[in-house]
Amino acid sequence: MPHDVLCGSSHPTAKMAAHRSCVLWSYCGRRWSWVMRCYELPGLRSAWAGGQLGARQLSQKKQATETHFGFETVSEEEKGGKVYHVFESVAKKYDVMNDMMSLGIHRIWKDLLLWKMRPFPGTQLLDVAGGTGDIAFRFLNYVQAQHKGKQKRQLRAHQNLSWEEIAKKYQNEEDPLGGSRVVVCDINKEMLKIGKQKAHAQGYKAGLAWVLGDAEELPFDDDKFDVYTVAFGIRNVTHIDQALQEAHRVLKPGGRFLCLEFSQVNNPLISRLYDLYSFQVIPVLGEVIAGDWKSYQYLVESIRQFPPQEEFKEMIEDAGFEKVTYESLTSGIVAIHSGFKL
Numbered sequence: 001m002p003h004d005v006l007c008g009s010s011h012p013t014a015k016m017a018a019h020r021s022c023v024l025w026s027y028c029g030r031r032w033s034w035v036m037r038c039y040e041l042p043g044l045r046s047a048w049a050g051g052q053l054g055a056r057q058l059s060q061k062k063q064a065t066e067t068h069f070g071f072e073t074v075s076e077e078e079k080g081g082k083v084y085h086v087f088e089s090v091a092k093k094y095d096v097m098n099d100m101m102s103l104g105i106h107r108i109w110k111d112l113l114l115w116k117m118r119p120f121p122g123t124q125l126l127d128v129a130g131g132t133g134d135i136a137f138r139f140l141n142y143v144q145a146q147h148k149g150k151q152k153r154q155l156r157a158h159q160n161l162s163w164e165e166i167a168k169k170y171q172n173e174e175d176p177l178g179g180s181r182v183v184v185c186d187i188n189k190e191m192l193k194i195g196k197q198k199a200h201a202q203g204y205k206a207g208l209a210w211v212l213g214d215a216e217e218l219p220f221d222d223d224k225f226d227v228y229t230v231a232f233g234i235r236n237v238t239h240i241d242q243a244l245q246e247a248h249r250v251l252k253p254g255g256r257f258l259c260l261e262f263s264q265v266n267n268p269l270i271s272r273l274y275d276l277y278s279f280q281v282i283p284v285l286g287e288v289i290a291g292d293w294k295s296y297q298y299l300v301e302s303i304r305q306f307p308p309q310e311e312f313k314e315m316i317e318d319a320g321f322e323k324v325t326y327e328s329l330t331s332g333i334v335a336i337h338s339g340f341k342l
């Protein structure tokens with residue numbers, strides 16, 4: 001019964017909670033303890049139990065300072081520190097964990113993000129919550145390959161060049177990226193440290209900068225970037241609406257917002273298997289590979305707290321983006337949302 005009541009509610013927090021309870025119902029069956037945890041969300045328990053105006057007003061006041069960290073209710077001040085600790089703790093094993101958990105599928109999702117972006121020569125990209133640099137490295141590979149292709153086509157077009165002239169053209173090429181640049185911005189020093197080590201080991205140098213910064217308060221001027229990406233990052237931010245407004249602020253008019261994030265699975269059978277896999281396998285892998293069950297428990301819980309495709313689309317529109325669309329991948333395990341600053 002509470003499930004129906006919550007699903008019918010129009011209050012945003014209740015709507016999100018209703019979504020969560022739907023997810024947990026389908027997974028939990030008769031595991032009442034999990035269902036009860038849904039009602040421990042900010043404000044909901046008192047609104048449900050009290051059912052009186054006073055209690056509701058009180059809970060709404062509480063909502064202003066409380067948020068969630070996975071399935072746990074924490075104060076907004078606490079959340080940032082807890083998220084910081086998670087990524088500080090997993091940084092060294094982050095990349096190997098992603099390959100193990102997804103059997104490499106996360107690489108395909110990240111490639112698809114780049115193919116969707118189709119950066120043009122000279123693109124200025126800001127990759128927020130960029131962590132160990134996966135999106136940035138893909139971007140550099142893409143623009144370098146694109147620039148080489150363009151150079152080859154230009155040379156082929158000049159039929160009568162001597163080999164010396166061709167060699168000279170290659171040697172004089174000052175910028176193999178054709179003016180494109182990427183800034184990786186992340187709040188976590190340890191994640192950036194691993195990213196920089198990877199960049200050094202893999203030979204990425206030009207066109208790449210690492211900046212310590214908060215998605216909610218970006219250390220960049222207005223109208224600076226052509227593209228803003230955030231991959232598996234926005235779910236961890238305390239005030240998602242603020243991060244979206246910051247994305248809008250730093251993009252140039254005409255600039256594009258692209259977000260790759262976990263979303264809602266749309267196939268009931270896959271959803272069941274995915275829930276089983278998430279809750280029974282991922283924390284175990286976290287413990288065995290990274291020696292960190294809790295951080296991977298947080299990962300799977302935070303995925304269930306994140307709004308589904310349509311709701312997140314509306315949040316992006318509320319931040320001022322236009323022509324907002326999304327594409328669900330792998331049955332909705334993840335989705336790529338896109339929007340433009342016009």
Ligand SMILES: COc1cc(O)cc(C/C=C(\C)CC/C=C(\C)CC/C=C(\C)CC/C=C(\C)CC/C=C(\C)CC/C=C(\C)CC/C=C(\C)CC/C=C(\C)CC/C=C(\C)CCC=C(C)C)c1O
Nearest residue numbers: 094097098101102103105106232273274276277280295299
């Ligand atoms: C702390 O925060 C974080 C830390 C991080 O390291 C990363 C992130 C951000 C996240 C990423 C960058 C991506 C990370 C990727 C994932 C979280 C995984 C996403 C999951 C998938 C792509 C696989 C989805 C799985 C299914 C659709 C269900 C299929 C599952 C099964 C057939 C297994 C069902 C499980 C059970 C019945 C439970 C008992 C099973 C066992 C003990 C055997 C264990 C089996 C395996 C290890 C096989 C694993 C199978 C797959 C990966 C399936 C792949 C197939 C498909 C996609 C169809 C971050 O925030």
Ligand SMILES: C[S@@+](CC[C@H](N)C(=O)[O-])C[C@H]1O[C@@H](n2cnc3c(N)ncnc32)[C@H](O)[C@@H]1O
Nearest residue numbers: 087129130131187188191214215231232233236
């Ligand atoms: C799951 S990782 C994603 C890393 C990378 N984008 C990828 O796709 O592999 C999430 C990242 O978000 C960062 N993060 C969390 N909260 C943040 C915030 N408020 N501002 C900037 N980065 C944040 C974490 O430090 C972490 O590096």
